Amino acid sequence: MQQTDLVPARFRDGAARMAQALARTDKIIVAGHVAPDGDAVGSLAAAGHVLRAMGKEFFLYARPDVPQYLRFLPFPGVVRTTLEHPPFTPQAALLLDCGEASRLGEELAERLPSLESLNIDHHLGGSGMGSKANWVEPEAAATAQLMAYVTHMAGLPLAGDVATCLALGIITDTGGFCHGNTDSDVLALAAHLAANGCDISLLRHKLENDWSLGRMRLWGELMSRIRLEYGGSVAFCPVFLKDMQVFQALREDLEGFAEQMRRLRGVSVAVFLREDAPGLCKFSLRSYGATDVRAVAALLGGGGHRNAAGGTLHMGMEEAQTTLLAAVSDVLGGLCPPKNSTQKTDNACAEANLQGYSSARRSASTADSLKFSK
Ligand SMILES: [Mn+2]
16 A cells, blocks of 8 residues: 555545644643543544654643553553643643543633644534644544544654554444444554554453453443343443442443443344432443434433444433433334333343244254254
């Protein structure tokens, strides 16, 4: 592949514009969204490497902190968790993967009006946040993908530590190159990173095979708690504050659980509800293909992407559960039977599904049918 092909035509202008804007900016706070995920942290670290190569003064900032499971990344310096006593007087903020103003965190949001801001994001709805330069591409799989194109357009090599940080963001936001956002551009970029020394298999190993026993046991408990709603088309699971204490688990230990729920046969939407404090819940929604859970999240004041969205509900768990399931039904009613379907109906449907599966297995092979028929 020629170097010029690395940045797809649809992203070239935006990437060049952001590279130029960065070149004209100094004394920068680099920030992802609060409670940062792999894409936010990977983009944050990569941006730091880029700014260092550009000779800029900058510091990295994450609230409340970089989660434990991402601390193996090669960061270009410490990640600060507060904006008090900065090493220099910041003039600008580079915002990465933030989605919307509410995800900046209070501390940064308060200071933002007095700073120039540059915004790089792939969430729908985050388009207003860059006062100096703004680049939002909802078609991009990850902010790290966009950051890679900025790096390239700035004339810097996509190799070494910056490649590792970018690959991490891409891997996490594409679910390890499995989600519907994994297009040929993403794979071409990943191939370039791999060809330039990035060990993608090692990255995935570090991300996926580092569980505490508490996390494993918590997932076991939560899996046994999953309930099917709306005739089996929606999977629901709540996790309470006391669960985290019982299993000595961290909040980041829940990362990925909603995706697990989506593995269930017949389930179109996975709904995961987490109690953060009495009267304060976070919800995560996952879907597949054309089923748009972002629309459900938006109805409840949240945001995200078509197949992965979430938000906050200021209410108790029971009310949150009712509110969430009603919103799923209201927005995605086509996939759900009427709202008044009872638990008994759900069980009957689930059983019917199982029977359907058995009979499909029986008819799949006449040679095997005797073994299944007993
Ligand atoms: Mn992202």
